[in-house]
Amino acid sequence: MAKQADSKKRSVRGSRSGRPIMALLDLLGQRWTLRILWELRDATLTSRALRTACDEASPTVLQARLTELREAGFVELGEGGGYGLTPLGRELCETFMPLHRFAARWRSKSAA
Amino acid sequence: MAKQADSKKRSVRGSRSGRPIMALLDLLGQRWTLRILWELRDATLTSRALRTACDEASPTVLQARLTELREAGFVELGEGGGYGLTPLGRELCETFMPLHRFAARWRSKSAA
DNA sequence: CTTATTGCTACGATAAATGTAGCAATGGAG
């Protein structure tokens, strides 16, 4: 299994400003990152279950994001398999959980 | 070939689940979207100032994102020029403002 | 052995983003 020590190119794209918020914004601004965190918000999912939950996204990106999220310390792979949030990841998830409520109000206003 | 700002195909990619949170997650999960909202959090910026703030991102994507954000009702173009958040956009920005604090703690843990 | 999971990877086809250049429109300054 695996590899996670790809730390050679860990430069979250775009922002090398050094400011943590930028690194975080860039990480979260990649395809499927937010979605993965959201789907893991209250469940441990296997890679394939996660794929299903994520609208059958290609495993290529999913694995890439999971690797990044693990390196960031937000996600971990459990002993007997299955991905779940770390305490830190759960904390992050809580941070944008209010988005859920906001999204509902938003759609009721601008739903095209 | 070139096609952009096609206001017709607003299908936020991937998730057509109908759930507002998914649409929002997909919108925010595009490159520069979070960053743009962040940079506009407390200032009205011209397109070029925004570009500078966003690490000189290409105007192509920036314009595309701005169009999407305007259609979503989060960003607006002021009378005399310059982009700013709408009340709704400001609300959204407040939602993930705690990320700032989180990011600081996060980096102090995982950043080697 | 076969079957069915697990996490994960290869790789050609697409879609998206980059970087550079430039447009029309507006607003001064001379």
Added chain:
DNA sequence: CTCCATTGCTACATTTATCGTAGCAATAAG
């Protein structure tokens, strides 16, 4: 008026990211 600098915005070739399908090694039964 011309000249120039700014606004928001676009063209387009190159590069990068993502998709989609297939399949791998490892593990665990049956």
